[in-house]
Amino acid sequence: MAQDDEDVGLALGLSLGSGGHRRQRESRDEAPSSAAASLLTLRLPAESGGQPQVVVKREVVRAEEEEYEYEYERALYSSSAAAADDDEGCNSRKKLRLSKEQSALLEDRFKEHSTLNPKQKVALAKQLNLRPRQVEVWFQNRRARTKLKQTEVDCELLKRCCETLTEENRRLHRELQQLRALTHSTAAGFFMATTLPVPAATLSICPSCERLATAAAAAGASPTAAADRTNKPTAPHLFSPFAKSAAC
DNA sequence: AAAAGAATGTAAGTTACCTCA
DNA sequence: GATGAGGTAACTTACATTCTT
Numbered sequence: 001m002a003q004d005d006e007d008v009g010l011a012l013g014l015s016l017g018s019g020g021h022r023r024q025r026e027s028r029d030e031a032p033s034s035a036a037a038s039l040l041t042l043r044l045p046a047e048s049g050g051q052p053q054v055v056v057k058r059e060v061v062r063a064e065e066e067e068y069e070y071e072y073e074r075a076l077y078s079s080s081a082a083a084a085d086d087d088e089g090c091n092s093r094k095k096l097r098l099s100k101e102q103s104a105l106l107e108d109r110f111k112e113h114s115t116l117n118p119k120q121k122v123a124l125a126k127q128l129n130l131r132p133r134q135v136e137v138w139f140q141n142r143r144a145r146t147k148l149k150q151t152e153v154d155c156e157l158l159k160r161c162c163e164t165l166t167e168e169n170r171r172l173h174r175e176l177q178q179l180r181a182l183t184h185s186t187a188a189g190f191f192m193a194t195t196l197p198v199p200a201a202t203l204s205i206c207p208s209c210e211r212l213a214t215a216a217a218a219a220g221a222s223p224t225a226a227a228d229r230t231n232k233p234t235a236p237h238l239f240s241p242f243a244k245s246a247a248c
Numbered sequence: 249a250a251a252a253g254a255a256t257g258t259a260a261g262t263t264a265c266c267t268c269a
Numbered sequence: 270g271a272t273g274a275g276g277t278a279a280c281t282t283a284c285a286t287t288c289t290t
Binding site: 094095096097098133134137138140141145 | 276279280
């Protein structure tokens with residue numbers, strides 16, 4: 001900002017910040033609209049040559065917003081009821097309850113756009129007879145509520161997904177155990193018939209191809225290596241009905 | 249063209265008020 | 270009538286983006 005503008009702003013006690021920094025400007029006691037209007041009239045003739053259009057527009061909108069805000073405040077606090085109310089506690093946080101009509105219109109606008117540009121904000125505030133700041137806050141809170149709801153929905157979805165996967169995992173484990181049992185009984189039958197020792201070959205999932213494999217094959221086709229791990233007697237000739245698929 | 253700082257908008261978190269069971 | 274919970278308007282802070290110098 002140019003030094004001239006800063007001086008004018010300071011001289012008028014004007015804070016042009018936003019978000020959390022502009023709260024002061026929006027307190028009841030100030031008359032920001034006139035200050036903003038003064039700033040505009042002071043600034044525009046001097047800078048109309050070099051000032052980009054967008055900045056001028058933005059300031060006009062802000063001036064409109066503040067002007068409306070000021071009018072709103074004046075109307076509100078000139079009424080006797082509001083004045084009496086104000087006397088009671090000028091520092092107490094007044095909590096407004098939006099009417100059904102106001103809420104409905106806000107909801108409608110939110111469905112169209114979850115954010116408002118400054119012009120829309122002022123127009124909507126006028127329409128609702130609220131301060132632009134109130135409309136802004138409502139939209140902020142509404143976005144927060146939407147996000148919270150969505151998070152809850154996502155969380156529920158993930159929970160269900162987790163349960164399904166857990167169940168699927170259990171099922172696969174059971175299936176694997178059955179297959180192992182089947183392999184052992186078949187092999188035992190074979191070796192009993194041939195009087196050969198029962199092989200240590202057990203089934204496992206090959207991590208690379210995700211096919212069923214014998215532990216021995218997965219261990220580099222070394223029957224002894226598999227036997228070492230399981231402490232079971234080694235078979236001289238590995239037998240498995242899945243021998244083909246295990247050779248990955 | 250790049251850097252620094254100001255202005256602005258939004259999200260996230262919090263506080264305070266109001267309503268209702 | 271007191272009270273605790275839930276909803277929500279209002280507030281604060283931090284951060285990202287845009288604009289200006």
